[in-house]
Every structure is written in structure tokens, then in C-alpha cells.
Amino acid sequence: MTVPEVTQNAARSTDPTLVYQPQADTALLIDALDECSPAGARVLDLCTGSGAIAAAAAARGALEVVAVDMCPHAVRAAAALAPSGVSWSAIRADVSDFVDDAGFDLVTCNPPYVPAPDTPDLCPSPVGPAHAWDAGPDGRAVLDRLCARAEELLRPHGRLLLVQSALAAPYRTRELLEARGFRTSVLRERRVPFGPVLRARQRWLIDHGLLSPQDDAETLTVLLAERPGRQR
Numbered sequence: 510m511t512v513p514e515v516t517q518n519a520a521r522s523t524d525p526t527l528v529y530q531p532q533a534d535t536a537l538l539i540d541a542l543d544e545c546s547p548a549g550a551r552v553l554d555l556c557t558g559s560g561a562i563a564a565a566a567a568a569r570g571a572l573e574v575v576a577v578d579m580c581p582h583a584v585r586a587a588a589a590l591a592p593s594g595v596s597w598s599a600i601r602a603d604v605s606d607f608v609d610d611a612g613f614d615l616v617t618c619n620p621p622y623v624p625a626p627d628t629p630d631l632c633p634s635p636v637g638p639a640h641a642w643d644a645g646p647d648g649r650a651v652l653d654r655l656c657a658r659a660e661e662l663l664r665p666h667g668r669l670l671l672v673q674s675a676l677a678a679p680y681r682t683r684e685l686l687e688a689r690g691f692r693t694s695v696l697r698e699r700r701v702p703f704g705p706v707l708r709a710r711q712r713w714l715i716d717h718g719l720l721s722p723q724d725d726a727e728t729l730t731v732l733l734a735e736r737p738g739r740q741r
């Protein structure tokens with residue numbers, strides 16, 4: 510899959526030691542965006558990093574885009590991407606406590622999802638590369654919070670589009686959302702070779718039953734979840 514131009518621009522404008530550079534997961538989510546009617550929508554991009562996904566939503570006609578990240582470097586990078594003709598804001602906040610009263614038509618998120626040894630449930634420092642991918646022993650530290658917040662962030666019939674690794678149990682994401690009445694589906698799946706982070710912790714992942722010794726690639730999944738309408 511080729512990396513979209515907007516993604517390349519986002520990567521060029523950020524320091525790779527401070528802000529996550531758009532990668533295969535970023536590109537896979539962007540590839541699925543058109544199936545979520547971003548045109549005319551009010552869009553929230555959680556865990557925005559460089560702002561690449563937020564910018565892709567704007568390029569597809571979103572009316573308003575709010576880019577949120579806990580890392581101040583990411584917020585600065587996303588703020589700098591502001592396209593013309595779109596209401597654009599970049600806000601520093603945690604997935605757990607970002608508040609918005611109006612609700613969004615579409616929430617996008619490429620959260621940290623890599624199972625990580627020797628880390629607390631959430632990375633204590635809001636900056637630094639590990640914060641972009643380490644997500645506790647089961648990889649679900651941010652995913653579980655996202656599932657818990659989806660309903661209050663979305664308007665009725667609003668959509669959540671997220672990407673994650675098979676190492677962090679996509680079935681669990683679907684279970685959590687379906688328990689709240691969301692309809693879920695898989696929009697994309699792609700095998701990608703291990704990068705340096707997974708290669709470095711391959712032994713730990715095998716020891717914890719998350720990988721088999723023959724594995725040299727992980728499956729990325731893009732999930733779509735639609736919030737139910739209002740109850741009568």
C-alpha cells in the first residue's frame with residue numbers, strides 16, 4: 510500500500526524522535542476513511558500523533574476536525590497542519606478525559622496497541638516514542654478506554670474507525686462495543702512484517718503466548734463501529 514501524500518507531508522513536518530511517524534497502520538486506516546462518509550462531517554481524531562489521519566479527513570471534505578493527543582509535541586505537529594477552509598483544532602488531552610458536548614459524526618483512532626513488558630497500565634510519561642505504541646501487558650490500555658468512551662463522543666449513528674494489531678485482541682474491542690449496542694465490522698486486514706519494536710520484544714511475546722516462534726508478521730485490523738440511534 511502506498512503512503513498517501515497527506516501522510517508524507519505530516520511525516521516530513523515532525524521530529525521522528527518525538528512524534529510517531531505515519532506508518533502502515535496510519536495508511537491502512539486512511540485507506541478505509543472513504544467508507545465512513547467524512548465529507549461534511551464533524552471529525553475527532555484521537556491519538557492524532559503527526560495529525561496525518563486528521564489531515565486525511567480534512568482532505569476528504571470534513572467540515573470540522575478536532576485532533577487530540579496527550580503528547581504536547583504531537584499537538585504542536587497537528588496544529589501546524591491546519592488546512593484552509595476547515596475548522597481545525599489541536600487539543601492536548603487524554604482519551605479518558607477529553608470532553609466535547611456537541612458529539613462527532615466520526616471518531617478515528619490509531620491508539621497505542623503493542624503489548625509491553627514492565628510497563629504500568631498506561632505509560633506514565635506523556636511524551637517519547639514508547640508512549641506512542643506501548644499499551645500495557647495485553648496491549649489494551651488505551652483501546653479499553655476508547656471503547657468505554659465511544660458512545661459519549663459520538664452522535665447517534667456516528668462511527669468509530671480504529672486500527673489495531675491482532676496482538677491486542679480485536680475480538681475484545683468488538684465485544685466491548687457490541688455490548689454497548691454498536692454494530693461492528695472489519696473494513697481492512699493486512700499482514701505487515703515485524704518492525705524494530707516487535708522484533709525487540711519477540712521473546713517476551715512468545716513467552717506470554719501472544720506469538721508463536723514461527724511468526725514474523727502481525728495482522729493489522731481496521732474496525733468500524735456504528736453507534737445505535739436514540740432509543741424511543
Ligand SMILES: C[S@@+](CC[C@H](N)C(=O)[O-])C[C@H]1O[C@@H](n2cnc3c(N)ncnc32)[C@H](O)[C@@H]1O
Binds near residue numbers: 531534557561583602
Ligand atoms: C500509534 S501513534 C498514532 C499516531 C497517528 N494517529 C498515526 O496514525 O500516525 C499513537 C499516539 O497516541 C498518543 N497517545 C498515547 N496514549 C494516549 C492517551 N491516553 N490519550 C491521548 N493520546 C495518547 C501518543 O502520543 C501517539 O501520538
